[in-house]
Amino acid sequence: MSVSEQELDQFRVEVSAWLRENNPGDPGFLLPESFMEVGTDEQFEYLRDWQRKVYDAGYLGMSWPEEYGGGGKPQVFQDIVSQEMARQRVPFMTNTIGLNWAGPLILQQGTEEDKKKYIKGILNADDIWCQGFSEPDHGSDLGNAQVKAVKDGDDYIINGSKIWTSLGSYAKYMILLARTSNEGPSKYAGLSFFLAPMKTEGIDPQPIKKLTSEYGFCQTFFNDARIPANSIMGREGEGWQVAMATLMFERGNVGGQAGGLSMMDINVNDVLELARRSKRNGKPALEDPLIRDQMVQFLIEAKSNVLMGARTKIPALNTERPTAIAMSGKLRGSELKRRFCQFAMSLQGANGGRFISPEAVDGGKWQRIYFNSFSATIGGGTTQVQYNIMGERVLGLPKS
């Protein structure tokens, strides 16, 4: 289906106006920056309502099939919505796991029944999804997952625990990677993948208090929890392949997500904006040459990251180590963020010592983002592990 430029321009105008009018505005409390940080009921309700409103207006899942609740339109419309949402900085779509990972997976690999059962609830936020991949003792080593699933009649009995389950307490379903066998040719062959109903006896998501003193993750315990055998996705022993397909969606390597903003993008321009309105010792912070220099260093570094992205699109300029830029993305982005948050606090003088409260600069957002920034320098392979991977896989250096 081809769409005219004119039609798109008009659509953008329309979306933009709708967002301006329907932006739910300041809730009077500090909102989370992403679904991983939703820590209170009031935050959750606010965000769920907002997602539903966006869906009801027809601005979410626009490219998903109409028969399951999607919009059946070309992807480009959804992209325009996402861009406008980012531009206007409206709150994000909180059912992130459903919209971006579980949903596309079900559409790709699920049965007709699955699609009818799950898709609409993902879009209208009736059914919140969470993810059960990581485990307490081997966070980065997914293939080594130890949560057990034992077939028993029409059920699987699940035992063990998963960690870092965002929205665990609100979720209706979990995408769960569990071990159905300890035999087989490799540890990967013993894994299976489930769409597990969370409201099941023996499934107990326990909120984890984060270093920010907020909640936003759970450790989910499974004690002889019985989930229906037909909640399996793919066949027994194929869990690793399904999980890898999920990660392809998670990492944005393939399309198919429902779209919409999935987190608040905090970047160096926000820091610059903060710097512009900051005073140190009563004087505009940006009059201080040292602060100017640090600000410029961050702007350069952010620009480097953008330009590296642009260069990856030109194969002739990536002949030697074609994966270097892509593989270092998390490392570069997460460390930059951690450091620019430290800088943002340093702009605040004595107020750098505040925390989430009305008196704090921007409500304490910067202190909180700094603390939360460790989730990216630690989660999904720590920065130190990323350095190893870069050294070994990209530069070919010997293993540590």
Add this chain to the structure above:
Amino acid sequence: MSVSEQELDQFRVEVSAWLRENNPGDPGFLLPESFMEVGTDEQFEYLRDWQRKVYDAGYLGMSWPEEYGGGGKPQVFQDIVSQEMARQRVPFMTNTIGLNWAGPLILQQGTEEDKKKYIKGILNADDIWCQGFSEPDHGSDLGNAQVKAVKDGDDYIINGSKIWTSLGSYAKYMILLARTSNEGPSKYAGLSFFLAPMKTEGIDPQPIKKLTSEYGFCQTFFNDARIPANSIMGREGEGWQVAMATLMFERGNVGGQAGGLSMMDINVNDVLELARRSKRNGKPALEDPLIRDQMVQFLIEAKSNVLMGARTKIPALNTERPTAIAMSGKLRGSELKRRFCQFAMSLQGANGGRFISPEAVDGGKWQRIYFNSFSATIGGGTTQVQYNIMGERVLGLPKS
């Protein structure tokens, strides 16, 4: 022998005056900063003459016994001389290995004959000494020395090679650590220590060109070189102990050195002095707040090092990790120097790109010191190895 304060004050006045009058002044070429960097005959001759002059005036080896050529005076006199030499920044005493390591060792452990034979030549710079400890393939691992010494009648026959032999081409003697046996309870037990005459057939010091493009070290090759059996120090198999005693002198852990300045001390105050007379883009460098801040960072870091030294003298403030400060000294000092040299070059604008020549700032001294600074971040255990040692021996972390 007690000395009155008055006598010492008078002595200081006298030395100070003598140095002012006899300071050999600018030779018209860039002098080395230490004996490790003596790279040309003219540098060597100039420095040898200067040492002789100082000795002849009675200002070197003042505390060494008179019967061997020393001054027979209390140590305090020599200390005053060394202080005044540093203060007036006169050139250093070039026979460093002899004056500070071999000399004290001979006085401590040598025979009467040894003392008569070697001491005076060390003091008047007639006999230059060098050191043969390190070997090309195991720089840091002294105990693993592989140069062979095989007893043959009244001689030992030496084979192998030593590296980083400073003044190797000018030296008359080498303190040599060599392997006389591959058996015994440990690798250390097979080592012996020699005062080897360098002007021996089969001993061939080959100058190594440094990254500065100067000379200043040799690799010394031994090809069936016959040295007299009585040049051994201690007994066969006792070489490790003798070497350790030497290192105690080298590291300044015990007194007994002949004294006098042994290297030019380049420190942050020299950098500050350079900054004061530097202009960047036509303006005084120290008007630039970024340069000021960097300068202050170096001044603080240097002060930290001084204060750490002061604190080690107070046991009550060093109860937890009493060796931390002493063991990190080389690491801290050498890395600081490398970095402040980079900063010193950055003060020079386009002239930062010059090298040793009259047109360069301070004759190119800063570029050269930067290059030479790697000898301390690499030699005697690289910075990276020092970090390991600190982590393991001071913090008790597991081995890498």
Add this chain to the structure above:
Amino acid sequence: MNSQISFTEEQSMLLDTAMDFCSKNSPINLVRSRTEEAQSLPSDLWLSIVELGWTGIAVPESHGGLGLSVADLVPVVEAMGRNLMASPLVWSAISANTLQLAGSEAQKSAWLSKIANGAIATMALIEPDGSWQLSEPLCNGTMKENTISLSGTKCFVQDAAFAEIVLVSILLENQPRLVLLERSAIPEHALQREVVIDETRRCYRLTLDGITVTPDQVLPETCFVEIEQTAMLLLSAEIAGGHASTLNLIVEYLKTRKQFDQYIGSYQALKHPTVDVLLGLEATRSHLYHAATVYDTGTPLEKETSLRMLKAVASEGFAFAGDRAIQFHGGFGFTYECDAQLFLRRAIFCQHQFGDETHQRAYLADTLIDN
């Protein structure tokens, strides 16, 4: 340049006593539970501190104190910092010192012996703009018929709800001055608890509007330089202690936690930065005891230089240590349960009080380069 460190037998004994007392009375589980209480420290523990004589260390003997210097509190505050013990001690001591230097005889007589005996005193210096320029308050005092009406807002007033007096900096007839507010003069609604990143601390916002004082409550002198210096010294002592414990926390985890079948401390990527944490600590403690030495014996320039260097080194080092402590604890470090966050929060708070490293270095540039 003066690089002296002196540390007497008495100071050494005080350090031992304080280390012992604080580790016994401030184990980490109590540190955590105390964050939930109204006061930073239980009253009985404060009484023990008073009994140990610490509240009187810097009070003159004529007013019932030990007649020592504020710098003699350094070992005590370092020990408290080590155990994340929060208490009104530091600000009571700075207040006493301020009274001693700038107060009238009547003010000294009225309060110094009380403070020595455990009355809590504190100071209201900082304002909502977060400026570190103590001698440039924006809060105002307007004199009318022998009554001074105060206006404006102070913040980060530590332990104010429990203090018997608060010394407040204001602008009075365009001059920065200090006034002594007694508890009775502060209406309840004027104090509002503030949320600060260091949960062991109790900070309050003090709204001055509507509060009046009489001229005899104005301190006859000011001593903003000394207040800042004392604050930098004692805050840095607290930092040094916190830094030391952060290092221990990291080392302990690196020695016991395994990943990929190896103790994580065997990885150079963790080991070497931990050595940097150690070197930072050694630097901070050296600056600390040098500054404490110079505090009483040095020239004004030495005092100024040593204290600003200290605060710069200490702030930077502790913030780095706290940051790495989180990172090196991995997923556990991301939880509230891990003690690393307690130290990082403390580090960030202390870093931003009385000038961070950039601020201090800018001042140092003027003294070290231009003189």
Add this chain to the structure above:
Amino acid sequence: MNSQISFTEEQSMLLDTAMDFCSKNSPINLVRSRTEEAQSLPSDLWLSIVELGWTGIAVPESHGGLGLSVADLVPVVEAMGRNLMASPLVWSAISANTLQLAGSEAQKSAWLSKIANGAIATMALIEPDGSWQLSEPLCNGTMKENTISLSGTKCFVQDAAFAEIVLVSILLENQPRLVLLERSAIPEHALQREVVIDETRRCYRLTLDGITVTPDQVLPETCFVEIEQTAMLLLSAEIAGGHASTLNLIVEYLKTRKQFDQYIGSYQALKHPTVDVLLGLEATRSHLYHAATVYDTGTPLEKETSLRMLKAVASEGFAFAGDRAIQFHGGFGFTYECDAQLFLRRAIFCQHQFGDETHQRAYLADTLIDN
């Protein structure tokens, strides 16, 4: 903000050709032996370069060139940088570009086609104070009866002894101007070889005292901004190439050298900083080809910003890479025989020409923050 990178098929082919040519004609042993020669490059190799058309890339077709942009030289200069090939190409190109932008028709006609055909041209911009302010020369020109007498000293004039023309910046009637000096106008004693840290380069000091020119040798216009921008771009291309080879040198050593029975590349203390060297390279090359794109298509602000960012990132990254290359080669790195020093020397030279990172960032602050 413009973040475009465009790289055509032609540019890609040029990069391949150049990489191939330079690696064949500038193996490291020849790089070393050429440091001993009078010229930076043997004449026959220069002729080959001329035959490849590189000297004509940025010369208009009307003057016998290819009529492309100076930015099209970037792949060539990067390839040269990779192989530490020194040549008069960069300064000939900048000179041609300057003539094209600021020269009279007569000057263009006289020289552009010659340069395209291999005549060496260079520029004398820097003076003994090392300032990077190109439009503020201290060298002077005094006009008297239709003759301009020059005075003052220029330095870092690259390949001057082999150049047929030198474009010199002077102050003429208080205005910064450029004059064209032909080889015949430069007495032999006026040129003196300078010692620079990068031994592959030939730099000369040019003493202007006693040299006279006629008014028609003065370029009618000036274009100091463009000269600086072109220099930053091509210097950074050279840096990017050098940085890439430094990384390869380190990686190769880390893979083959053993210590304590392990390949040293298995130690994280070497591995992780080597990854930083890689990340620096990826940043520099990305900025490089972005700046080359913007050079011809961007707004003046985009051009200025992209080039200063490029030079800052490139300078810092290469200097770091060179420094670490020495360190990671251990004792061998300390010798002249180890190639690491060749790269470190190149890095330091390039870092200090046309503004180091601090200099660039100060300018960037003005454009990025104040606009």
